[in-house]
Every structure is written in C-alpha cells, then in structure tokens.
Amino acid sequence: MKNIVLFFSIICLTIFGCDGRYHRHNSNVEVLKTNHLYEAFSKQLEFLPEGPVEIKTDTILSNGFELHLKYTTLDKEYQKMVLKSKATKELHFKNFGSELICKKSGKVIFEQRIEKSLFSAFETPEFWDKAIMQFVWIDYEASLNEKVSLNTSFYLPESNSYKDFTIEIHSDGRWYIKPNSFVSKLI
Template sequence: MKNLIIIIFLIYTFSIMNCDGRYRSQKSHQQVLVDNKLFDSFSKQVQYIPEGYSEIVTDTILNNGYQIKMNYHSIETDYVLEENQTLNQIETAHHYKDFEAHLMVLKDDHLLINTLIDKSDFNKFENPSFWKKAIMQFLWVDYARSENNTLYLNTSFCTPDNQVCKDFVIKINEIGNLEIDAINLDEHIL
C-alpha cells in the first residue's frame, strides 16, 4: 500500500514537471493562439453604436392646438455593419443600430396620426444603396415653422462610413395628411 502511494506520487510529480510550457517558449503569442484555435476571437473587435438601447421620448403641446407624442428609439435587431482592418491584423466590426420613431399627433384632442416613421417611408427620395447604409439620426419638431394648420417635423439620415446626410421635412396638416419633402437634394458632408 505504501509503495502504491509512492508510485502515484512519483507519477503525479513527473506529470506536473512536464507541463511547464517549454514547447511554447519559442512560439509567438499569435502562433500560440492560432494553435489553440483562439486567434479569431482575439483578432476581431465588435462594437455596437450605441452600446445599449437608446430612446428619446417627446410629449409636447403647441399653442396652435397640436399635441405631439414621439418615441424615437434604436432598433436592436437592425444595424449597419462597417468593418475595418488595422495594421496589427485586428479586424474591427462596428454595428451602427438603426432608429425609428413611433409618432402620435393630435389636434385639439382629435387623433390625426398614429404611425411609425422609419427609413422605408423615404425610399422614393434616394437610391437603395444609400438606404442600405443610412441611419436615422434625429426626428424633431420644428417649433418655429409650425403654423395653425400645419405641423412641421424634421429628420436626417446619414451613412456612418462617409457621413453623407439627407435631410427631410415631414408636414402634417390639420386633417391628418402627411407629406414628406427633401430639404436638400445635394449631399453635404458633416
């Protein structure tokens, strides 16, 4: 019994002494990661912009009788992907989340519009390749321009790769008709 314990102890000791990593001492860190199939997980950085759920809620009443309830928020399942590669062979993937806005407009306590505003509403103004990369940047009430019979909202769509932006005005009249116009048809760079 005593000999069995000594034999087990010797086998354990020799096995520990042989696990000192000498076989990796001449390899680079990158080669060790490749050998252990871990290189891909360390060579790609993924970033979500914004990192978490983002939301802006607007609930306002104008002196011309319009009441605007707007919930502008990020879409967690819809994003534009932009990938780059650095000098160290590290690949970065930026996932820019798209946005949409739930809009409810009332005039003198009468519901005019209850709709969702997203980039699909603006398809006729630009080619499909722009909309594939575009993200809704903002949706806001144009308080100064709004009149007694018309409410004005502004929105902007930009591409994250080259910051080409398209601006639009959304007009809602007192009977609930919604009209979208492009503010500028030329590209401008921020």
C-alpha cells in the same frame, strides 16, 4: 514489482515530456495563430449606442397641434462598419424608429411609425441598407397654423454623410415627405 516501477517510470516520462517546451520561444500571437484563435481574440465589437435609448417628447404647439413622439433604438437593426488596424474593430450602429401621434384640437389626425421604410421612394435600396436614422425633431419655425413640420436625418456611417427630410402634417390629416438639401452660401 519491476513491472510496477517500469509502468510508473513510463507514466512519469510521458507526463514530464509534455511540458510545452516547444512553445517556450513562441510569442502569444504565434500560439494563437497555430491554434486558429488569433482572429477571435483580435476582433473588437462595439455597439453604438451601447444600451437601449428611449426619448419621449410631448409637445403642445400654440397652433393647436399636440405631438407625442417616442424615439427608440431598434436593437435587431444595425449597420456594421469594419475598421482594420492591428486588431479588427467592428462598429455596429443601431438603427432608430419613432412612434408619432399628432392631434389637432384633441382629435387624432395622424398616427405613424417613422422609420427607414417610410422614405424608401427617395433613395435607392442600397442607400437604405446602409442608412441609420439619427434624429426626429419638431421644426417650430416651419409649423404654421394649419400644419406642423418635423425633420428627420439619416446617417451613412461609411461615408460620414447625412440626408435630411421634412414631414409635413396638415390639420386635415394629409401628410407629405420632402427631401431637404441644406446648402451653405458664401457671402
């Protein structure tokens, strides 16, 4: 009987002796740091845009061109930007791509996926590793009788700058890419 009482006393002392009093004066941050969990709890992940994006544009121009443009997010392609403060914040900018079908008088003259690789000749590989496609839009004013013009813009999140390009598609199916430089003039 004495052995049973002694056994239960030892078990009770062991259980009540492990109540975590040594953590009583530690802050939550100190406890997380000692357990190597502080970085996991202080990191914030944010994806821009948060969800999938899909924009479809079907346009018939007065010059006989028909454009079918499907602009979507590429969920597996993104550019990471890390902001440091009390908590580390990681912004992940999702990249975009567009499916373009161009018709003239009902006949398909141009079909292309528009994404960063199409513009690789105009910048360095380092630029394209960091760039995110932002927009693709029809330039109605530059679209003449024998051609249609589209503009696209690429964004560099780290420097907050843009590079713009024009895609010209001619009625015989020839197409060209030209870089744009919009410079404001002071009067």
